[in-house]
Amino acid sequence: MSLRQRIDSREAKVGVIGLGYVGLPLAIEFAKAGFDVTGFDVDTGKVEAINAGRSYILDIADAEIAGPVGAGRLRATADMTRLGDMDAIDICVPTPLRKTKDPDMSYIVAAAEQIAKHLHSDMLVVLESTTYPGTTAEVLQPMFEATGRTVGVDFFLAFSPERVDPANAKYTTRNTPKVVGGTTPACSDVAAALYRSAVDTVVPVSSTQVAEMVKLLENTFRAVNIGLVNEIALMAHRMNIDVWEVIDAAKTKPFGFMPFYPGPGLGGHCIPVDPFYLSWKARQTGFECRFIELAGHINGSMPAFVVERIGEALNTKKQALNGSRVHLFGVAYKKNVSDMRESPALDVLELLHRRGAVLSYSDPYVPSLVHGEFRLKSVAEADVTAADCVVICTDHDAFNFASMLERFPLVVDTRNALKGFSAPNLFRL
Ligand SMILES: NC(=O)c1ccc[n+]([C@@H]2O[C@H](COP(=O)([O-])OP(=O)(O)OC[C@H]3O[C@@H](n4cnc5c(N)ncnc54)[C@H](O)[C@@H]3O)[C@@H](O)[C@H]2O)c1
Numbered sequence: 001m002s003l004r005q006r007i008d009s010r011e012a013k014v015g016v017i018g019l020g021y022v023g024l025p026l027a028i029e030f031a032k033a034g035f036d037v038t039g040f041d042v043d044t045g046k047v048e049a050i051n052a053g054r055s056y057i058l059d060i061a062d063a064e065i066a067g068p069v070g071a072g073r074l075r076a077t078a079d080m081t082r083l084g085d086m087d088a089i090d091i092c093v094p095t096p097l098r099k100t101k102d103p104d105m106s107y108i109v110a111a112a113e114q115i116a117k118h119l120h121s122d123m124l125v126v127l128e129s130t131t132y133p134g135t136t137a138e139v140l141q142p143m144f145e146a147t148g149r150t151v152g153v154d155f156f157l158a159f160s161p162e163r164v165d166p167a168n169a170k171y172t173t174r175n176t177p178k179v180v181g182g183t184t185p186a187c188s189d190v191a192a193a194l195y196r197s198a199v200d201t202v203v204p205v206s207s208t209q210v211a212e213m214v215k216l217l218e219n220t221f222r223a224v225n226i227g228l229v230n231e232i233a234l235m236a237h238r239m240n241i242d243v244w245e246v247i248d249a250a251k252t253k254p255f256g257f258m259p260f261y262p263g264p265g266l267g268g269h270c271i272p273v274d275p276f277y278l279s280w281k282a283r284q285t286g287f288e289c290r291f292i293e294l295a296g297h298i299n300g301s302m303p304a305f306v307v308e309r310i311g312e313a314l315n316t317k318k319q320a321l322n323g324s325r326v327h328l329f330g331v332a333y334k335k336n337v338s339d340m341r342e343s344p345a346l347d348v349l350e351l352l353h354r355r356g357a358v359l360s361y362s363d364p365y366v367p368s369l370v371h372g373e374f375r376l377k378s379v380a381e382a383d384v385t386a387a388d389c390v391v392i393c394t395d396h397d398a399f400n401f402a403s404m405l406e407r408f409p410l411v412v413d414t415r416n417a418l419k420g421f422s423a424p425n426l427f428r429l
Pocket of ligand 1: 017020021022023041092093095107162165269
């Protein structure tokens, strides 16, 4: 039976390498679609949690794991030799930046080395990790073809970008359209068939390079537009205009405008990182990505602007940052998630620390925080009493924002969480 037939009949065994924010929901979706799914991760804590039916991701309830695990359709392992039993493998490992802002391909290469050892005929491998255009053709294909097999004939290779949006209740793995590009038409055909079984809409494109660049365009679009609106916020502040009111009015235009909002800076694993994968690759062709660099510069300056606003707020009380007690509400990179990766709150904390502020924070999703020399524990919102200034850094729904204006002498709001309020102790971004 061909792989295509085994996919159509759900007899194909599906492996997912990397069981994080992307890989775990995908593995669950394939199990729901009727496949026998094995998740592979080097983190044995995650492997044990899944096999015990326990979730470690906020958006995923224990039952969503316990169901398929109990039914024998999903399991996790750190034993990479079992990759040889798989018919289709999705790679969902991290793609961070090195300190130099160059792509760190070590996780993809490590996963591909394991697959190459166990590659067999008729196997499908799909890369989902966000990466620069050319990774699938220039990194993965040669590694797999070095085993003596030919892509599109003996095995199939494709790229399909993940679009998961943590904490988004409306769009999930199932109902978010999935772009798929294969190395050859046969590769595209098999990969699209696999995704059609688990995702409502599959969008085929002509190559792996196009699929890789689609993801980078999407995230660069966000990074650049956030950079633009952050610059408008800096400008509006100088002109004494409320940027939030401007955006609210502008977005009443029913066409040709899409609202983006200013904030304390970019966070998460994607938006601050992915555009630099593109600019790195473009530089190799002698092309300078000016928008990406400029947006990175403006977005990267936002934590310093937040600290400037905190300084201005304290100044109205004749207080200095040095020695003042500054309390942050929310440290996760966005509302209602626990993810701290690249969170701008860390930069804000660091800048405040350097200026001698006495720091504390509340975040119901982040019980403790270890970063550089910081070792802080979250304080319950109701227990925050002695603060000279509080800063709304992440607008988690769990916070009681309205009470903050009465409870604290100064409130700096970087998210417009106090929309509609006006008070002498309220300082917006
Ligand atoms: N988190 C998001 O919102 C999001 C959205 C779209 C795309 N992406 C992209 O998806 C990819 C994965 O992101 P994530 O957020 O799921 O990362 P993550 O850190 O949550 O998960 C990655 C997992 O891979 C495991 N891992 C690392 N090396 C491994 C190896 N050699 N073998 C097996 N397992 C290994 C890690 O232990 C971890 O559990 C990245 O390229 C990211 O840019 C992420």
